[in-house]
Amino acid sequence: MFRISQFIKPLVQETPFVCRPKPQAPVVIWNLIRRCNLTCRHCYTTSADIDFPGELTTEQVYDVLLDLKNMDVPAVILSGGEPLLRPDIFLIGAYAKHLGLYVGLSSNGTLMSPDIAREIGRTGFNYVGVSVDGLEQTHDEFRQKKGSFRDALNGIEHCKQAGVKVGLRFTLTENNANEFPAMLDLMRERDIDKFYLSHLNYAGRGRRNRKRDAMHLTTRKAMEQLFERAHEDALDGRQTEYVTGNNDADGPFLLAWAAQRYPHRLEELKARLIHWGGNASGMGIANIDNTGEVHPDTFWWNHNLGNVKDRPFSEIWRNTQDPFMTGLRSQPRPLRGRCRTCAVRNMCNGNTRVRGFTHSEGDFWAEDPGCYLTEEEIRQPAFIN
Numbered sequence: 001m002f003r004i005s006q007f008i009k010p011l012v013q014e015t016p017f018v019c020r021p022k023p024q025a026p027v028v029i030w031n032l033i034r035r036c037n038l039t040c041r042h043c044y045t046t047s048a049d050i051d052f053p054g055e056l057t058t059e060q061v062y063d064v065l066l067d068l069k070n071m072d073v074p075a076v077i078l079s080g081g082e083p084l085l086r087p088d089i090f091l092i093g094a095y096a097k098h099l100g101l102y103v104g105l106s107s108n109g110t111l112m113s114p115d116i117a118r119e120i121g122r123t124g125f126n127y128v129g130v131s132v133d134g135l136e137q138t139h140d141e142f143r144q145k146k147g148s149f150r151d152a153l154n155g156i157e158h159c160k161q162a163g164v165k166v167g168l169r170f171t172l173t174e175n176n177a178n179e180f181p182a183m184l185d186l187m188r189e190r191d192i193d194k195f196y197l198s199h200l201n202y203a204g205r206g207r208r209n210r211k212r213d214a215m216h217l218t219t220r221k222a223m224e225q226l227f228e229r230a231h232e233d234a235l236d237g238r239q240t241e242y243v244t245g246n247n248d249a250d251g252p253f254l255l256a257w258a259a260q261r262y263p264h265r266l267e268e269l270k271a272r273l274i275h276w277g278g279n280a281s282g283m284g285i286a287n288i289d290n291t292g293e294v295h296p297d298t299f300w301w302n303h304n305l306g307n308v309k310d311r312p313f314s315e316i317w318r319n320t321q322d323p324f325m326t327g328l329r330s331q332p333r334p335l336r337g338r339c340r341t342c343a344v345r346n347m348c349n350g351n352t353r354v355r356g357f358t359h360s361e362g363d364f365w366a367e368d369p370g371c372y373l374t375e376e377e378i379r380q381p382a383f384i385n
């Protein structure tokens, strides 16, 4: 995850960079349940409104949470499917909070009635992210359910009334990019705390194609709009947060953006970005799926490291001999193609491996076709020296 506001605010406020040690354990994204009341087109878990076999009991979830607490994970994000469909979701949330964990909830928002929102607040969830795919018509088409946009916005409002910190999650595609500025406006109009832009992990094939080039241009434009909005809010002193996920080229792209506006702060920003380090799959990010299988991140559900029903997560994560995990944790990663020779790889770390893997039809270390930086930007960029 790339926390734009945490990089832009220090530019505006001229805060010096203090290098702090990173957490030793990963943020765990936990798809507790695969069942969902919606069938969204871009769903990576291919969920459906049916029960899936092999999911963890409440007791098993408690055991994992205790293990996560003992290994000092900085945060647990409970996701799905739709996590609110688990009948024990509030018991799970309450136990996690009792242990002192930071707990986020990732929801489609449609089930968040005033009562449910109050229960979310009482349980103490630290944050709720609600997915929205565009304006009403676009969203309802993506979600394949009429009324789901209005339900999601109502859910957000109910959370706000219950005092729960809430954010929008927006997955950028060619089909909804033209509505992205309206999403930013929606955030401001509704006084929403946070905006998460998720880049699409499309599975493009072929070395170059026009469709991909168009998507790169679309992405650059959206990122510039996002930087500008985060900058505006920082200047105005608004306590909003803007973050992105699934494209770590966003870090060096922010450096290029800042080179035009804050040339005197560039060295500090560069130090912050290098400290952040780019892609964290297999290191700072982990995933547990609905059946308890552990994965390097949410996009590697066909790559299993072990099951929390058989062994504690801490043991699976720390003692893995899996060659892909060894590569993810090595510095530098054994990247190929333009990622190997890239001048800003220390801020990106080779980006999202699943796109390189899919694009190359099986090479874990192939260059990421989702990188939208130009050749000039990754070779000898003026802002690096």
Ligand code: SF4
Residues within 6 Å of the ligand: 248, 249, 252, 338, 339, 340, 342, 343, 344, 345, 348, 349, 350, 351, 367, 368, 371, 372, 373, 378
């Ligand atoms: S070329 Fe690779 S390492 Fe460099 S910015 Fe792009 S994705 Fe990251």
